[in-house]
Amino acid sequence: MKVGDLLLELLSEALGLNPNHLKDIDCAEGVVVLGHYYPACPQPELCLGASKHSDNSFLTVLLQDHIGGLQVLLRTTGLTYPMSLLISNDRFKSSEHRVLANVVGPRISVATFLHRNASNLEAVWTYKGVVVRRKSAKVQDEGKKSKGKEKRSSGECFSRVKALVELPLCLTSRSEPTSSKLNKLRGSSSMANYAQ
Numbered sequence: 001m002k003v004g005d006l007l008l009e010l011l012s013e014a015l016g017l018n019p020n021h022l023k024d025i026d027c028a029e030g031v032v033v034l035g036h037y038y039p040a041c042p043q044p045e046l047c048l049g050a051s052k053h054s055d056n057s058f059l060t061v062l063l064q065d066h067i068g069g070l071q072v073l074l075r076t077t078g079l080t081y082p083m084s085l086l087i088s089n090d091r092f093k094s095s096e097h098r099v100l101a102n103v104v105g106p107r108i109s110v111a112t113f114l115h116r117n118a119s120n121l122e123a124v125w126t127y128k129g130v131v132v133r134r135k136s137a138k139v140q141d142e143g144k145k146s147k148g149k150e151k152r153s154s155g156e157c158f159s160r161v162k163a164l165v166e167l168p169l170c171l172t173s174r175s176e177p178t179s180s181k182l183n184k185l186r187g188s189s190s191m192a193n194y195a196q
C-alpha cells in the first residue's frame, strides 16, 4: 500500500494536481493481489503464458521473478481502459501486455491492482472525472492538441476488454495449432512490437 500511495502521489503531481488528489478520489479504494504460477512449458512456441490484455485497474504494480517473460506492447493499438483514461484526461493509458510461456520454470509473479469501484463508471465520468478536468485545464488543453483520432465510448472499451479477457489463456489442444491461430491469440503482433 505504501508503494501504491507513493505512486498515486507522483501520478497526481504528474497531472499537475495536489499530491493527494488521486487517493482522495478513491483510486486506491480497492486493492486486489493476484498470484500467478506459470509451470515450465516443454513447447513454449505452441503456448501462451497469458494472452495480450490490458488491466482493468487504475494502477498495477507487478513483481516478477528472475525468469521474466512479461512483454509490454510498445505502440498501443488504441485499447484503453476508461477508468485511468477518464480520470487522467487521456494522459494515462492502460498498456497492453502479455506473458510468454518458457521452457524454464515455474515462473511466479504477483500483481497488485489498485482500483476504484468499477461498477459505476458513469459516476467517475460525471462526478470525479469532472473534478479532475476542472482542476487540470492544462492537461485538458494538451490532450486536445495531441488527439486527432476519434475517441472510443466507454461501452466500446468495455466490450473490447471483455473480449480480450475471455480469450483462452493457454492452448490445451493436443493438435498443433496453426501459426495464424497462435498469432491471433497473441494479438497478431510480432515480437518486435514488445518491450520486455
Ligand SMILES: O=C(O)CCC(=O)C(=O)O
Residues within 6 Å of the ligand: 034, 036, 050, 055, 062, 064, 070, 097, 099, 109, 110, 111
Ligand atoms: O504474470 C505477469 O507477469 C503478468 C500478469 C498480468 O498481466 C496480470 O495479472 O494482469
Ligand SMILES: [Fe+2]
Residues within 6 Å of the ligand: 053, 054, 055, 097
Ligand atoms: Fe495484466
